[in-house]
Amino acid sequence: MQAIASSISRHLIEQCDSSRNQCFHPSSRNSVIIITTAFHKTALPGVLLHSISCKGLLSKPTLSAVKFQNRSSSWPISSSVVVGSKMVKAIRVHELGGPEVLKWEDVEIGEPNDGFTRLLRSPFTPGMEAVGVVTAVGPGLTGRKVGDLVAYAGNPMGAYAEEQILPADKVVPVPPSIDPIIAASVMLKGMTAQFLVRQCFKVEPGHTVLIHAAAGGVGSLLCQWANALGATVIGTVSTKEKAAQAKEDGCHHVILYKEEDFVTRVNEITSGKGVEVVYDSVGKDTFEGSLTCLKLRGYMVSFGQSSGTPDPVPLSALAAKSLFLTRPSLMHYTITRDELLQTASEVFTNLAAGVLRVRVNHTYPLSQAAQAHADLENRKTSGSVVLLPDGN
Numbered sequence: 001m002q003a004i005a006s007s008i009s010r011h012l013i014e015q016c017d018s019s020r021n022q023c024f025h026p027s028s029r030n031s032v033i034i035i036t037t038a039f040h041k042t043a044l045p046g047v048l049l050h051s052i053s054c055k056g057l058l059s060k061p062t063l064s065a066v067k068f069q070n071r072s073s074s075w076p077i078s079s080s081v082v083v084g085s086k087m088v089k090a091i092r093v094h095e096l097g098g099p100e101v102l103k104w105e106d107v108e109i110g111e112p113n114d115g116f117t118r119l120l121r122s123p124f125t126p127g128m129e130a131v132g133v134v135t136a137v138g139p140g141l142t143g144r145k146v147g148d149l150v151a152y153a154g155n156p157m158g159a160y161a162e163e164q165i166l167p168a169d170k171v172v173p174v175p176p177s178i179d180p181i182i183a184a185s186v187m188l189k190g191m192t193a194q195f196l197v198r199q200c201f202k203v204e205p206g207h208t209v210l211i212h213a214a215a216g217g218v219g220s221l222l223c224q225w226a227n228a229l230g231a232t233v234i235g236t237v238s239t240k241e242k243a244a245q246a247k248e249d250g251c252h253h254v255i256l257y258k259e260e261d262f263v264t265r266v267n268e269i270t271s272g273k274g275v276e277v278v279y280d281s282v283g284k285d286t287f288e289g290s291l292t293c294l295k296l297r298g299y300m301v302s303f304g305q306s307s308g309t310p311d312p313v314p315l316s317a318l319a320a321k322s323l324f325l326t327r328p329s330l331m332h333y334t335i336t337r338d339e340l341l342q343t344a345s346e347v348f349t350n351l352a353a354g355v356l357r358v359r360v361n362h363t364y365p366l367s368q369a370a371q372a373h374a375d376l377e378n379r380k381t382s383g384s385v386v387l388l389p390d391g392n
C-alpha cells in the first residue's frame with residue numbers, strides 16, 4: 001500500500017501545485033463551513049454567521065500531508081484574516097515525517113465574511129475531499145440551506161477537521177439516495193472517471209479502451225463506466241487478486257502487466273487494430289507502450305503518473321499514427337459551476353443506478369487519521385478509506 005499512498009500523494013501535490021494561486025486567495029462572499037461532528041447530532045445554527053456550515057465525513061487519508069508541507073515551504077505563509085474565535089478539532093501537521101506527524105488538536109477556525117482571505121499556514125490541516133451537512137448559510141446565498149447534505153473534492157485543502165470553511169460554489173448537493181460514506185469515498189475518483197470517459201474522450205458503444213491500473217481507485221470506476229457505455233474494456237493490473245476485481249468491475253480482458261507484455265496482448269486482443277483510447281495513470285512504466293497500443297487517430301489520455309513522470313514525447317511519436325495526446329486535470333473540467341454540478345450529478349446518478357460501485361473497506365475516527373495513514377502505508381487497507389467524525 002506504500003505504492004498506492006505514494007501515488008495519491010503525487011496526485012494531491014499536483015492538485016495543489018496547479019492551484020496554488022487560486023485556492024488560498026480571497027474567496028467569494030458565500031462560504032461554507034463543514035463540521036465533521038456526528039451526523040445524528042444537532043446542527044449549530046447561528047454559531048457560524050456569514051457562512052454555510054456542515055457536519056460530515058472526510059475521506060481518503062493519504063501521506064500527502066507530509067509532502068504538502070514539503071512543498072509549502074516556498075508558499076506564502078501568512079496569518080488568515082480570521083473573524084471570531086470558534087475552536088474546533090482538526091488534524092494538524094507541524095513538521096515533516098510519517099503518519100505520527102498527524103496531530104489531533106484544537107484549532108481556531110474563525111468565521112468567513114465578505115472578502116475573507118485564507119492563506120496556507122504552517123501548521124496546516126490536510127485533506128481535500130469531504131461530505132457534510134449544512135448548518136448555516138451566508139448572506140445572499142441561494143441554492144443551499146441548513147440541513148442540506150453536500151460534498152466537495154479538490155480545493156481548498158483542510159478537510160481533516162471538524163469544521164472547514166469552503167466557498168459555496170465548490171460544494172455540490174448529495175442526493176438523499178446516496179449514503180454519505182459512499183459519497184465521501186467517491187467524490188474525487190468518481191468525478192475523475194466522469195470527466196475522462198464522458199468529456200475528455202467520449203467513450204461510445206463499439207470502442208475498445210485500455211485502462212491501466214484497472215483495480216486502482218479511479219481505474220475501477222473507469223472500467224465500470226466504460227463497460228456501461230458499451231465499450232470493450234481491456235484492463236491492466238499487477239496481481240491475480242486485482243485481476244479478479246477488474247473482471248468484477250467490467251473488464252472484458254485483463255492483462256497482468258508485470259507478467260505479460262501488455263502491448264503484445266492488446267495487439268492480440270484487438271487483432272492488430274489497436275484501441276481507440278488509453279487511459280493511462282501509471283505514467284513512466286506504461287506511457288510508451290500505451291502509444292503503441294493506439295489505433296490510427298487514437299487518444300492517449302495520460303492523467304497520472306503512479307510510476308513516475310513519463311519521458312518527453314517527440315512529436316514524431318504522434319505523427320506516426322496521427323495520434324492525439326492530452327494530459328488532463330479534473331480541475332480544468334469542472335471550472336464552471338454548471339460543469340461541476342453536471343460532473344458530480346452524473347456520478348451520483350450512476351451510483352444510485354448501481355452502474356458504479358465503490359468498496360469502502362475501512363473507516364476510522366477522524367482523530368485516528370495518523371493510524372489510518374500508518375495502515376495505508378503498511379498495506380493493511382484495500383479499497384476506499386473514510387475518516388468519520390469522532391463518536392460515530
Ligand SMILES: NC(=O)c1ccc[n+]([C@@H]2O[C@H](COP(=O)([O-])OP(=O)(O)OC[C@H]3O[C@@H](n4cnc5c(N)ncnc54)[C@H](OP(=O)(O)O)[C@@H]3O)[C@@H](O)[C@H]2O)c1
Pocket residue numbers: 003004005006007008010011012188189192213214215216217218219236237238239242281282285303304305306307308328329330331
Ligand atoms: N488528472 C486528474 O485529474 C487526476 C484525478 C485523480 C487521480 N489522478 C491520478 O490518477 C492516478 C490513480 O489514482 P488512484 O486514486 O486511482 O490511485 P490508486 O488507487 O492508488 O491506484 C494506483 C495504481 O497504480 C498502479 N501502479 C503502477 N505502478 C505503480 C507504482 N510504481 N506505484 C504505485 N502504484 C502503481 C497500482 O496498480 P497495480 O498494482 O495494478 O499496478 C496502483 O494500485 C494517480 O496518479 C493520481 O494522481 C489524476
